[in-house]
Amino acid sequence: MTFFAVKNLTKSFGGLLAVNNVSFQVNEGEIFGLIGPNGSGKTTTFNCINQFFPLTSGDIIFQDQSIKGMKTHQICQLGIGRTFQVVKPLGRLSVLDNVTASAFCRVNSIKEARDVAEEVLEFTNLYGEKDKLAKSLPIGGRKRLEIARALATRPKLLLLDETAAGLTPTEVDEAIELIKKIRDSGVSILIIEHIMKLIMTISDRIHAINFGQTIAEGTPAEVANNPAVIEAYLGEEYVKGQGH
Amino acid sequence: MKKGNLTVGIFALLLLLFPLVVRSSYYQHLLIIIFIWVIIGSSWNLLAGYAGQVSFGHAIFFGVGAYTAGILVTKLGVSAWWGMLLGGFIAMAVALFVGWVCFRLRGPYFALATLAGGEIFRLIAINWESLTEGMVGILIIPTFKSKLPYYYLSFGLAAACILAIHLIMRSKWGYYFVSIREDQDAAESMGINTNRYKNIALLVSAFFTGLAGAFYMNYMGFIDPDVVFSLHYISIMAILVGIVGGVATIMGPAVGAVVMVGLQETFRSSFFGLAPQWVSEGHAIVFGLLVIFVIMFMANGIVGDWNKISRLFWRRKAVRT
Numbered sequence: 001m002t003f004f005a006v007k008n009l010t011k012s013f014g015g016l017l018a019v020n021n022v023s024f025q026v027n028e029g030e031i032f033g034l035i036g037p038n039g040s041g042k043t044t045t046f047n048c049i050n051q052f053f054p055l056t057s058g059d060i061i062f063q064d065q066s067i068k069g070m071k072t073h074q075i076c077q078l079g080i081g082r083t084f085q086v087v088k089p090l091g092r093l094s095v096l097d098n099v100t101a102s103a104f105c106r107v108n109s110i111k112e113a114r115d116v117a118e119e120v121l122e123f124t125n126l127y128g129e130k131d132k133l134a135k136s137l138p139i140g141g142r143k144r145l146e147i148a149r150a151l152a153t154r155p156k157l158l159l160l161d162e163t164a165a166g167l168t169p170t171e172v173d174e175a176i177e178l179i180k181k182i183r184d185s186g187v188s189i190l191i192i193e194h195i196m197k198l199i200m201t202i203s204d205r206i207h208a209i210n211f212g213q214t215i216a217e218g219t220p221a222e223v224a225n226n227p228a229v230i231e232a233y234l235g236e237e238y239v240k241g242q243g244h
Numbered sequence: 245m246k247k248g249n250l251t252v253g254i255f256a257l258l259l260l261l262f263p264l265v266v267r268s269s270y271y272q273h274l275l276i277i278i279f280i281w282v283i284i285g286s287s288w289n290l291l292a293g294y295a296g297q298v299s300f301g302h303a304i305f306f307g308v309g310a311y312t313a314g315i316l317v318t319k320l321g322v323s324a325w326w327g328m329l330l331g332g333f334i335a336m337a338v339a340l341f342v343g344w345v346c347f348r349l350r351g352p353y354f355a356l357a358t359l360a361g362g363e364i365f366r367l368i369a370i371n372w373e374s375l376t377e378g379m380v381g382i383l384i385i386p387t388f389k390s391k392l393p394y395y396y397l398s399f400g401l402a403a404a405c406i407l408a409i410h411l412i413m414r415s416k417w418g419y420y421f422v423s424i425r426e427d428q429d430a431a432e433s434m435g436i437n438t439n440r441y442k443n444i445a446l447l448v449s450a451f452f453t454g455l456a457g458a459f460y461m462n463y464m465g466f467i468d469p470d471v472v473f474s475l476h477y478i479s480i481m482a483i484l485v486g487i488v489g490g491v492a493t494i495m496g497p498a499v500g501a502v503v504m505v506g507l508q509e510t511f512r513s514s515f516f517g518l519a520p521q522w523v524s525e526g527h528a529i530v531f532g533l534l535v536i537f538v539i540m541f542m543a544n545g546i547v548g549d550w551n552k553i554s555r556l557f558w559r560r561k562a563v564r565t
Contacts (some may be wrong), residue, residue: 050433052429052432071432071437072432072433073432073433073434073435073436073437073438076432076433076434076435077435081433082433084429084430084433088427088429088430089426089427089430090422090423090426090427090430091426092422092426093422093423093426097419097422100419101419101420101422101423101431101434101436102434102435104416104419104420105434105435105436108416110414110415110416110419113416113419149430149434150433153434153435
């Protein structure tokens with residue numbers, strides 16, 4: 001069974017090829033990292049997966065079913081949750097209400113939704129802030145809220161878009177713990193991240209792209225030592241210099 | 245919360261007793277008009293205040309409701325009271341179409357589309373003379389001479405409307421509406437079919453507004469396109485009632501209706517005959533100033549910013565912790 005696969009994904013905006021023929025597969029229960037320099041097409045890939053944009057060509061398979069052409073909310077109902085790189089808190093609602101609204105994806109009564117929300121807030125360490133307005137949270141809290149809101153929809157696969165960007169080193173460590181905890185609870189994770197410490201320690205496998213094209217895939221160690229990846233991150237000069 | 249329930253209960257009781265004590269049909273009439281505005285304002289608030297889809301065209305649904313009742317009499321010879329049953333549903337049918345067209349747009353573009361929609365319906369009502377009698381309007385004989393039946397009916401409708409919205413806002417629908425208002429993209433990714441729920445908000449809103457329109461026809465006995473499809477007196481007034489009272493609050497539109505109808509009447513009657521006639525022309529300026537004042541100093545309206553207001557007047561009391 002294919003749990004989740006991106007097949008020959010291509011997305012162009014007019015003449016600009018943002019993602020060019022990218023394929024990868026995520027196995028159930030794994031943390032799969034997606035890396036690449038700025039502007040390499042990572043977030044575009046996410047936006048194609050949850051159908052904010054229609055694909056130019058290619059296909060996306062979730063649990064043996066093509067999800068191409070579905071609506072964003074249907075993707076969520078199927079079991080793919082996502083967080084946003086630029087956080088989108090429902091500002092004038094309390095933290096609890098943010099997550100409760102999300103929990104209605106699986107339950108219908110307000111009581112059940114509240115229960116799910118409180119449980120998720122407990123899990124993501126936000127319970128103490130539940131009565132605060134979402135817009136009053138600092139960035140670390142907002143990132144957690146993004147995750148909490150996605151978890152409340154009971155996803156099987158969670159797309160995390162730069163969850164650790166802008167966090168302090170301590171918060172990054174907490175984020176690592178949280179992501180592992182989510183994986184251990186049975187949710188597969190596809191994560192975009194720039195912070196190498198995070199992506200290298202938690203990913204089971206990593207897929208690297210540059211200019212919208214695949215340059216490497218493998219275990220963190222393999223990808224970290226791949227010349228194409230080093231070149232993409234550190235430049236051609238650096239790779240040549242190493243040879244001497 | 246309990247204190248709030250008690251206040252609402254006492255108010256409701258006073259309003260029930262009011263026409264038995266105050267026999268003046270003028271004041272009874274004023275309250276009926278206020279009740280109509282409570283319904284329209286609350287309906288507008290559900291769509292614009294809670295679901296965040298600001299409508300500049302609520303006259304569409306009010307007018308359609310009113311004309312439904314009127315046309316039942318002129319064309320089918322049926323009592324206009326059937327319009328009370330039908331008006332809300334016809335308004336919903338129209339809303340389905342309006343939503344299909346306008347919800348392709350977001351934010352200010354949606355608002356502009358509804359603004360245009362309102363004008364289109366007014367022009368249709370003016371020009372489709374074989375159905376609507378055009379500018380001649382529709383005149384029917386009201387069923388009751390006494391104001392009392394109208395008073396209690398409009399009171400009941402207003403109360404039912406507020407209660408319905410109160411219940412909706414405590415359900416899944418309510419959570420979905422405010423989520424869409426706060427961030428439509430986030431809402432979609434939370435599994436919310438934003439298009440469907442925006443339409444639900446619009447349909448409920450249109451239903452009650454249409455009901456208010458049908459009641460208006462029954463009560464006033466006369467409508468024409470410039471009255472019930474009016475941009476100024478219906479669509480804009482609905483917005484004023486909402487923002488002056490307080491958007492996204494349950495009782496805000498009720499308070500807004502009292503203030504706005506009160507102001508409108510004060511000006512229409514030139515301060516109850518105390519000021520010279522030309523003063524009555526000044527209401528547009530005063531409405532404009534009021535809106536500027538509300539937006540600058542109490543963006544959440546009278547109900548939303550009640551704590552702020554009460555602090556100004558009862559400085560001591562508000563300090564208690």
